[in-house]
Amino acid sequence: MMVKNYVIMPSVLSADFLNLGDAIAECVAAGTDWFHLDIMDGHFVPNIALGSGFVKACRRATDLPLDVHLMIENPERYLEAFSAAGASAISVHYEVCPQVRNTLSMIRDLGLNAGIAISPGTAVDEIQDILDLVDLVLVMTVQPGFAGQSFIESSVEKVRRTRSLIDAAGLNTHIQVDGGINSKTAPACADAGADYFVAASAIFQHSKGITAGVRELQSSLGVESR
Numbered sequence: 052m053m054v055k056n057y058v059i060m061p062s063v064l065s066a067d068f069l070n071l072g073d074a075i076a077e078c079v080a081a082g083t084d085w086f087h088l089d090i091m092d093g094h095f096v097p098n099i100a101l102g103s104g105f106v107k108a109c110r111r112a113t114d115l116p117l118d119v120h121l122m123i124e125n126p127e128r129y130l131e132a133f134s135a136a137g138a139s140a141i142s143v144h145y146e147v148c149p150q151v152r153n154t155l156s157m158i159r160d161l162g163l164n165a166g167i168a169i170s171p172g173t174a175v176d177e178i179q180d181i182l183d184l185v186d187l188v189l190v191m192t193v194q195p196g197f198a199g200q201s202f203i204e205s206s207v208e209k210v211r212r213t214r215s216l217i218d219a220a221g222l223n224t225h226i227q228v229d230g231g232i233n234s235k236t237a238p239a240c241a242d243a244g245a246d247y248f249v250a251a252s253a254i255f256q257h258s259k260g261i262t263a264g265v266r267e268l269q270s271s272l273g274v275e276s277r
Contacts, residue, residue, distance in 0.1 A: 057272045058247045059265065060087040060118055062229070063109060064100055065251035074261060075112040078254070081265035082276055085116045085139070087229070087249045092123035095147050096196030103129070103136040110137030118142070118249075120168060120229070122195050127154045134161040142166030142189045142227075145178055155184045166227070170195055171203055175213045182220055187247060188213055192240070193230030202231025207243045214244025234271035241272055248272070 061083050066074040075086065088106055093099040109117055116139035121129070126143040127150070133141055141158050145167055148154045158165040167178055168189035178188065190210050193200035210226055217224045227247035228240045237248050250268055257264030269276055 056246070057241060057274050058084040058225075059268055059272075059274070060085040060227075060247060060249045061254045061261075061265070062087045062089060062249050062251035064089045065255040067255070071108070072112045074255065075109065077261045078265060079113055079115060081262045082269065082274075083115070083254075083265055085118050085247075086113065087118045087120060088138075089120050090123060090133075091196060094124045095144065096122045098196045103132040106133055106136035106138055116140065118166075118227075120166075120189065122168075123147070127157055130154075130157050130161060134163055138163060140164035140166055140186065142168045142187065144168045144170065144195070145173055146170055151181060152184060155181065159184075168195075171206070175209055175216060179216050182217060182222055182224055185224060187225040187227050188217070189227045189229060190245070191230055192228050192232065192236070195230075200231060202233075202236045206230075207239050210240050210243040210245050217244075232268075234267045237268060238271050 061078045063086050089100055091098045091100040117137055118140045119133050119138040120142045124147050141163055143154055155165045164186040166187040166189050167185045170191050190213060192202050192206040213226050225247050226245045228245045229249035232248050232250045233253035254261055254264035266276055
């Protein structure tokens with residue numbers, strides 16, 4: 052398995068929106084690499100959250116890459132809007148993309164990194180024939196839709212299977228994990244082959260603050276603090 056740098060992505064949905072700029076600035080100072088933005092439509096998932104305007108606001112607050120996770124139906128309708136708002140990468144869910152190859156091609160044609168997300172009930176093998184079209188595979192380690200859920204332990208083997216398929220195909224595709232990621236669950240996912248780590252409560256609700264949350268994750272993964 053190719054050794055890759057671990058990338059920590061704070062999930063902005065869990066930040067204090069009244070002090071969003073300050074929260075983002077503290078994450079940057081602590082050495083995070085990207086920011087992860089969840090978009091929900093109340094249809095594919097039961098929650099409703101954010102839109103392209105929020106992505107635009109985050110872009111004003113940081114020059115770091117913005118990873119947009121579309122938990123929405125008909126994502127192809129909104130790709131241009133999120134691209135224009137400042138997204139660096141867009142992930143769509145396999146479960147709601149009947150023309151998934153076309154959708155992924157649309158993302159790449161916009162000059163963005165393309166990701167495919169799979170919910171806990173979707174087997175990795177279902178996306179094997181599209182791995183060559185994506186820059187990252189997002190393995191959801193909780194049910195999509197709400198923050199604060201417990202990590203699904205069987206996700207570790209799912210990550211391992213994903214890494215096996217990627218390596219067998221000779222690809223450099225990243226594996227992202229999202230849901231219940233903290234200093235205890237992140238190392239197990241890393242050992243299985245994940246290299247992108249989305250963290251919400253572990254950073255923004257850390258008892259000692261944002262910087263301490265980032266540092267704890269970095270330490271658990273052997274990442275040097277910056």
